[in-house]
Amino acid sequence: MVTQNQPLLRTVRTHAMGMTAQVENTFAWMGQYLQALDRNDELRRENIRLSSEVARTRAVRQRNDELARLLELTDSSEAPVRAARIVTKDIFQQDNSLTLDVGRADGVTEGMPVVHQQGIVGTVVLANGEYARVMPFLNTDFRVPGLIQPVQAEGIVRWDGEQLDRLRLDHVVQTEPVEAGHQVVTSGHSDIFPPGRRIGTVDSVAAPAGR
Numbered sequence: 602m603v604t605q606n607q608p609l610l611r612t613v614r615t616h617a618m619g620m621t622a623q624v625e626n627t628f629a630w631m632g633q634y635l636q637a638l639d640r641n642d643e644l645r646r647e648n649i650r651l652s653s654e655v656a657r658t659r660a661v662r663q664r665n666d667e668l669a670r671l672l673e674l675t676d677s678s679e680a681p682v683r684a685a686r687i688v689t690k691d692i693f694q695q696d697n698s699l700t701l702d703v704g705r706a707d708g709v710t711e712g713m714p715v716v717h718q719q720g721i722v723g724t725v726v727l728a729n730g731e732y733a734r735v736m737p738f739l740n741t742d743f744r745v746p747g748l749i750q751p752v753q754a755e756g757i758v759r760w761d762g763e764q765l766d767r768l769r770l771d772h773v774v775q776t777e778p779v780e781a782g783h784q785v786v787t788s789g790h791s792d793i794f795p796p797g798r799r800i801g802t803v804d805s806v807a808a809p810a811g812r
Contacts, residue, residue, distance in 0.1 A: 683707055685715075688732070692739060695762040699723065699735040709733045712793060720799035721745065721787065738800075739765060747800055748788035749779055755788055758800055768801060779806050 685701040703709050705728050715722040715735050723737035736743055739760050747758040747770050754777035756770040770785060783803040789796040 681708070683709060685709075685733070692737070692765070695741045697737055697739045698726075699737050701725075701733045701735060702731070704728050704731040704733050706730045714794045714798075716794075716798055720801070721794060724793055738768065745794055745800070746788040746790040747785045748796070749773070749777070749803065750784045750786060752778055752783065754779055755790070758785065767804075770803075775808055779803060781805060 683703055685703040685707075687699050688702045689700040691698050699715075699722070701709070701715070709725060709728050711725055711728055713725040715725060715737075721738060723735045723740070723743065725733045726736045727734035738745070738758070741760060741762045743760060745758050747756050748754070749756070749770070754773050756773040758768050758770050760768050773779060781803050785800040785803060787794040787796055787798040787800060
């Protein structure tokens with residue numbers, strides 16, 4: 602028989618218990634870490650879902666706003682209005698153009714005005730069964746009679762081919778008290794655009810050189 606060494610056994614048991622506790626703590630920490638990873642994945646998926654929902658809600662709200670403005674535009678116009686989207690655009694030269702996703706099958710023909718809730722866009726110059734080509738106001742061949750409010754001064758609006766955010770209003774009588782801030786709308790002398798459609802705002806007034 603072998604006599605047990607009690608102090609030695611106690612020491613071995615103590616070390617064994619310490620190692621067991623350390624291993625258990627390690628596995629417990631790993632379990633918590635894996636649970637945290639799973640929770641992070643759940644939160645990430647939830648964030649993606651919420652972001653998608655917000656994007657869809659924003660898109661629906663924007664579309665509803667567009668439809669509401671279109672209804673207001675329809676109510677304020679005596680002519681029938683056909684909604685359209687721009688499918689291609691060429692705005693990098695002086696003879697710029699747009700293409701709409703409507704055509705003769707939708708009742709669109711050459712010479713029709715194209716307007717937006719914020720103002721005029723251009724004129725239909727070519728149409729086939731499904732599409733229409735538009736000459737926008739950012740085209741050096743575009744012309745439209747304009748009326749300055751509230752002074753009721755008239756002129757011809759055109760683009761000089763330079764700045765994309767500026768139009769010219771020519772042939773205005775110099776004695777007219779035109780000032781920056783006055784509104785410019787379509788006059789009643791156009792065969793295409795109805796009167797009162799917004800064109801822009803006067804930002805500067807200058808007489809042509811030599812006059």
